[in-house]
Amino acid sequence: MKLLMLGGTEFVGRAITEDALTRGWEVTVFHRGRHAPPPGTRALHGDRTAPGGLAALAEGEWDVVVDTWSGAPTAVRDSARLLSGRAGRYAYVSSRSVYAYPAPAGQGEDGLLVGGSPDAAATDYAEDKRGGELAALDAFPDSALLVRAGLVLGPYENVGRLPWWLNRIARGGPVLAPGPRGLPLQYIDVRDLARWTLDAAEAGLDGPYNLVAPVGHATMGSLLDACAAVTGGAGELRWTDPAPIIAAGVEPWTELPVWLPEGESYDHMFGGDVTRALEAGLKCRPVEETVADTWAWLRSLGGRAPQRGDRPAPGLDAAREAALLGL
Template identity: 90%
Template sequence: MKLLMLGGTEFVGRAITEDALARGWEVTVFHRGRHAPAPGTRALHGDRTAPGGLAALSEGRWDLVVDTWGGAPTAVRDSARLLGGRAGRYVYISSRSVYAYPAPAGQTEDGLLVDGSADAASTAYAEDKRGGELAALDAFADRALLVRAGLILGPYENVGRLPWWLNRIARGGPVLAPGPRDLPIQYIDVRDLARWTLDAAGAGLGGPYNLVAPVGHATMGTLLDACAAVTGGAADLRWTDPAAILAAGVEPWTELPVWLPGDESYDHMFGGDVTRALETGLRCRPVAETVADTWAWLCSLGGRAPQRPDRPAPGLDAEREAALLGL
């Protein structure tokens, strides 16, 4: 298989690239040159947002294109149109954010979607992702696979959610743990996303698929307990009632990464139906494996994970945490 990876040097793109290389595929990575691609790939350089930025893709044929773009849909539109006659299939890594808010628990791929346009300039994340979907469908029709991922964790994470928890828990002492302990959460390990995506594309699947682990795969408790175990067990997890956290003005998801209280935002993010993905081969590794491998990767970087410049670094200030815990 000949894969053209649009991006491919960070997080999701990197994981997909490495999975393809492990399969013995021939991988071309098209990127801006800001980060080194995985060894064994062929690199082409260009900026999709600049005039003439796709020139390096004017020639060549590929069995599969994978695109992780999250900005203006016009970049997906222009790439897909350019490659429509020279690529077999097009995979767009989308997001469950394309569902109109608030999506009910049990939301399938047939749910109500936000408005989007393939011709739009960048507006908001959900609308941009929906516009990217429409751009891929316009150029590739039933040869387009739309991977609607939820929360993504694992090695190479450059958003900072799991790395923050690992570093905080590694410092030890009393740790504010947002309850309830048994609150189910939904995420996908980036390597499981990569494996399913390439398997599905190889099998000729098309259309939208929700891609997260099934409800019940993980809870806040299993996630933070795994963090405590892998970092040495010196932390004292203090499980705290959600009402107390919210009353103190702490922002779910940003100041306490991954966590959401049990309201409509929780159902929207952590209540997705993944039957289609499970029936087509999705397998999700244990929580402890995701956490341990992310910790090993983080340690290899001296504890400092890369941080996307377009995303604020998550985490709760130490003084606010101590005040909430009455320390």
């Protein structure tokens, strides 16, 4: 199989590229040249946002294109149009954010969607992702695979959520652990996302798929317990009810990464129906493996994970944490 990876040097794109290489696929990585792609790939350079930035893709044919773009939908539109007729399938890594808020728990791929246009400039994340979907569908009406990922964790993470928890717990001392311990989570390991996406593309699947683990695959407790175990147990998890955390003005998801208290936002993020993806072969590794491998990768970088410039660094200020714990 011949894969064209649009991106391929960071997080989701890198995981997909590495998975394709392990399959023996011929991989072309199109990127801006800011980071080195995995060894064994052919690199083409260009900036999708610049005039003439797709010139390096003017020739060539591929079995599969994978696109993770999250900015202006016009970039997906122009790439997909250029590659139409020269690629067998276009897999667009979208997001469950394309569902109109609040999505009820148990919602499948037929839920109400946000607005979006393939011809739009960058607006907000949800509409940009929906516009990207529409752009892929327009150019590949019968062969566009829409991978609606939820929370993505694992090695190469450049958003900082799991790395923050690992570094915080490794630092030791009392750690504010937002409860309840048994709160079910729904996320996808980046490598499971990569494997499923390429399997699905190779099998000729198209249309939208919610791509996260089943509800309850992990809990807040199993996630943080795994973090404590791999970092040596220096951190003392102090489970705290949601009410005082919210009353103190702490922002769920950003100041306490991954965590959302039960309610509309929780159902929207952690309540997706993944029956369709499971029936199409989705398999999810244990949370302990995701955490251990992310910690090993993080340690290889000296504890300093890369951080996307368009996302704020997550985490709770130490003084605010201490105050909440009464220290």
